[in-house]
Each structure stands twice: as structure tokens, then as C-alpha cells.
Amino acid sequence: xxxxxxxxxxxxxxxxxxxxxxxxxxxxxxxxxxxxxxxxxxxxxxxxxxxxxxxxxxxxxxxxxxxxxxxxxxxxxxxxxxxxxxxxxxxxxxxxxxxxxxxxxxxxxxxxxxxx
Amino acid sequence: xxxxxxxxxxxxxxxxxxxxxxxxxxxxxxxxxxxxxxxxxxxxxxxxxxxxxxxxxxxxxxxxxxxxxxxxxxxxxxxxxxxxxxxxxxxxxxxxxxxxxxxxxxxxxxxxxxxx
Numbered sequence: 001x002x003x004x005x006x007x008x009x010x011x012x013x014x015x016x017x018x019x020x021x022x023x024x025x026x027x028x029x030x031x032x033x034x035x036x037x038x039x040x041x042x043x044x045x046x047x048x049x050x051x052x053x054x055x056x057x058x059x060x061x062x063x064x065x066x067x068x069x070x071x072x073x074x075x076x077x078x079x080x081x082x083x084x085x086x087x088x089x090x091x092x093x094x095x096x097x098x099x100x101x102x103x104x105x106x107x108x109x110x111x112x113x114x115x116x
Numbered sequence: 117x118x119x120x121x122x123x124x125x126x127x128x129x130x131x132x133x134x135x136x137x138x139x140x141x142x143x144x145x146x147x148x149x150x151x152x153x154x155x156x157x158x159x160x161x162x163x164x165x166x167x168x169x170x171x172x173x174x175x176x177x178x179x180x181x182x183x184x185x186x187x188x189x190x191x192x193x194x195x196x197x198x199x200x201x202x203x204x205x206x207x208x209x210x211x212x213x214x215x216x217x218x219x220x221x222x223x224x225x226x227x228x229x230x231x232x
Contacts, residue, residue: 003160033219042120042207042222043161059219089159102149102168102211105220107161 004108006092012114013082021077021111025094032075033105034067035091043091049075082115089113118143120210122223129198130231136183137193137226139208147213150184150191151220155205164206167191169213195228203230 005024013019025032031050035043036059045059051072060067064083069075079086089112093105119142129135141150152164167175167184174182179199183192195202208223 040224042122042209042224043220044222045219048219056219091161093161102166104163104166107153109158109160 004092004094004106006090006108006111008111009109010112010114012116014116015082015084017082018078018080019082019113021079021090021113023075023077023092023094023108025073025075025092026096026106027073029094029096029106030072031095031097031103031105032069033093033095034075034077035093036061037089037091037110039088046077046090079113082113084115087113087115118145118148118210118212118221120208120221120223122206122208122226124226125224126227126229128229128231129195129202131198131200133198134194134196135198135228137195137206137208137228139191139193139223141189141191141208141210141221143189143210143212145212145214149211149213150182151209151211152180152182152191152193153207153209153222154202155207155225157204161207165193198230200230200232203228 034046037043047067048056049069064080066078089110091110092108148169150167153161155161165177179196205225207225210221
């Protein structure tokens with residue numbers, strides 16, 4: 001595709017529900033990143049994939065957060081037993097190669113999650 | 117840990133005028149990359165400009181330029197001849213040059229308003 005896409009764009013969940021957020025990176029991009037952006041804040045790193053391998057998950061806030069990229073393309077971020085503090089915009093980004101250094105990350109439009 | 121600080125939550129500029137957005141960062145590393153990202157109301161983050169720390173020359177991209185002061189750990193963005201389309205949130209970001217560190221650290225952002 002022309003850019004990174006994410007779905008759904010908006011998600012309202014009741015506290016305790018599980019949610020799944022999808023990211024379609026730019027075709028052929030090796031690296032994929034997930035970020036969490038709280039209201040009025042900058043994005044915060046959650047996790048990083050190189051192809052299907054999750055090389056860094058140090059930013060995941062709790063074991064309720066789980067991400068996968070089984071075939072090295074589409075990725076899903078799953079949040080179990082959602083809490084109100086999980087309300088945020090979840091951004092996905094992809095990059096062509098290893099994703100480090102000066103390499104450009106291309107961001108998707110984000111999924112705005114509201115937990116009631 | 118590296119931190120990025122943007123001390124101006126909001127800035128405003130008259131169309132066609134010049135504005136400077138401030139960013140400071142804290143790191144003990146000598147090699148790293150700095151970025152400015154723009155996030156319009158549609159929320160898709162776009163790379164504006166980047167700077168390699170080992171380069172003394174300030175990066176420029178058309179109307180956008182940076183003032184990189186490595187000793188002061190300062191990285192400001194200057195927008196010349198401001199246009200209405202420049203209105204957005206601007207985020208300063210830091211990334212280590214070490215390949216094991218893939219995450220980007222973002223500041224809290226500066227909301228830029230452009231007045232016609």
C-alpha cells in the first residue's frame with residue numbers, strides 16, 4: 001500500500017474487555033514499531049519487530065499487552081482486560097531495513113482507544 | 117536514560133514569518149540521531165528533518181532548518197516563511213546510534229498555530 005494503515009481508527013471498550021489493534025506496514029518494510037501516545041504527550045515506545053521476530057518488548061507496560069507479527073508483515077497489538085489507563089492513541093510505524101539510526105520511520109494514523 | 121524536553125507547549129506565528137521551536141535532550145552517548153516530526157490533526161506523523169550528531173553542519177530541508185548545539189544538547193527547529201499548512205504538533209525525538217537501541221524517545225510536543 002501507499003502508507004502504513006491501522007484499524008480500527010477508533011475503539012471504545014468497557015473496562016475488562018480484550019481489544020486487538022491491527023497494523024498494516026508499508027509492503028516490504030522489515031521493521032515495525034508500536035508506540036503509545038497518551039493525551040497531550042509524545043509517543044512512547046512499546047515494542048519492535050524485525051520481520052516476524054520481536055526483538056524488543058521493553059516498553060510494554062504490563063503482561064496484559066501482547067504483540068505479534070507472525071508472517072513478518074501485518075502486526076496485531078492485543079490488550080487484555082483493558083483498564084482506563086490504557087486509553088491512548090496507539091501508533092504503528094514501519095521502516096525499510098533494521099529501523100535503527102537515521103532510518104526513517106513511517107507512521108500510521110493511529111488507533112484511538114477509549115476505555116470506559 | 118535519554119530524555120527529550122520541549123519547553124514550549126504552544127507557539128504561534130504569523131503567516132510568512134519565522135518561528136523557532138526549542139528542544140533539549142539529555143544523554144551520555146556521543147553518537148545519536150535527532151529528529152523533528154510533524155503531526156497534523158489527522159494524526160499521521162511525518163518526518164520533517166533529521167540530524168546526525170557527528171555532523172557539525174546543521175541540517176536544512178527547504179523552509180525547515182535546525183540549530184544543533186551538541187555541547188548544550190540543544191536541537192531547535194526553525195520554520196521560515198510559515199504557511200497555514202505548517203500548523204500541527206511538532207515533536208522532537210532522539211535515537212541512539214547503537215543498533216541494540218531501536219526505540220525513539222519523543223518530547224511532549226509543541227503545538228504550532230499559524231495565523232493568517
